[in-house]
Amino acid sequence: NAGVTQTPKFRVLKTGQSMTLLCAQDMNHEYMYWYRQDPGMGLRLIHYSVGEGTTAKGEVPDGYNVSRLKKQNFLLGLESAAPSQTSVYFCASTATGTGNYEQYFGPGTRLTVT
Amino acid sequence: AQSVTQLDSQVPVFEEAPVELRCNYSSSVSVYLFWYVQYPNQGLQLLLKYLSGSTLVKGINGFEAEFNKSQTSFHLRKPSVHISDTAEYFCAVTNYGGATNKLIFGTGTLLAVQP
Numbered sequence: 001n002a003g004v005t006q007t008p009k010f011r012v013l014k015t016g017q018s019m020t021l022l023c024a025q026d027m028n029h030e031y032m033y034w035y036r037q038d039p040g041m042g043l044r045l046i047h048y049s050v051g052e053g054t055t056a057k058g059e060v061p062d063g064y065n066v067s068r069l070k071k072q073n074f075l076l077g078l079e080s081a082a083p084s085q086t087s088v089y090f091c092a093s094t095a096t097g098t099g100n101y102e103q104y105f106g107p108g109t110r111l112t113v114t
Numbered sequence: 115a116q117s118v119t120q121l122d123s124q125v126p127v128f129e130e131a132p133v134e135l136r137c138n139y140s141s142s143v144s145v146y147l148f149w150y151v152q153y154p155n156q157g158l159q160l161l162l163k164y165l166s167g168s169t170l171v172k173g174i175n176g177f178e179a180e181f182n183k184s185q186t187s188f189h190l191r192k193p194s195v196h197i198s199d200t201a202e203y204f205c206a207v208t209n210y211g212g213a214t215n216k217l218i219f220g221t222g223t224l225l226a227v228q229p
Contacts, residue, residue, distance in 0.1 A: 004157075031214065031215055033216070033217075035219075040123065040221055040222075041221060042118075042120075042204060042219040042220055042221040042222050043158075043204065043217075043219040044219070045216060045217070048214060048216060050213070050214055056214075058216070090157060090158065092158075094215050096215075099165070101146055101148075101163065101165065101208065101215055102148075102160050102163065103158075103160075103215070103217060105150075105157035105158040105159070106157050107156060107157045108155075108156075108157055
């Protein structure tokens with residue numbers, strides 16, 4: 001049981017390049033989230049999904065797109081990277097209907113845009 | 115709209131001393147409250163949560179927190195810290211009965227335990 005995994009762990013992009021971050025969970029969770037963490041700002045929600053085939057915008061969605069084609073995977077895309085997207089990205093998932101409400105986090109992806 | 119305030123960005127403390135990390139929240143609806151810990155270069159791990167019932171909540175690693183509805187606070191405490199408690203601590207809230215379980219995080223408090 002790996003929990004939540006993220007690929008890649010590190011990446012350096014040049015301005016204007018594109019990339020996709022992959023999040024995978026093996027806990028059969030319905031809800032999945034993408035956050036970014038910046039110094040002094042905590043974690044901010046980018047996009048989230050409440051089920052396969054559904055996505056919604058969070059607090060800071062501009063410049064990102066997401067897809068949830070399979071229940072276990074949640075992809076975060078950057079179409080044209082900007083230096084302001086230099087950050088650490090975390091994926092999380094949570095079960096529904098259990099009364100637990102705990103979000104389980106992946107180890108993060110450190111992205112630098114030059 | 116909800117918000118979470120962690121007034122202390124950094125809390126230095128000596129080993130074996132007690133510590134309190136402060137968290138205040140603002141919400142027009144009832145909330146669930148959480149404390150997460152992030153060790154260096156790792157993801158976040160749940161320390162404890164308040165969903166309902168007793169306002170004093172005990173978590174892992176000897177931490178506890180008290181929910182105070184009148185003061186809209188959820189401060190985290192530990193009576194005696196260890197070097198291994200050095201980490202960043204995040205307070206978070208989500209709507210009671212919400213449909214998405216979205217979390218709103220505070221800006222974090224770095225607990226620096228010194229020998």
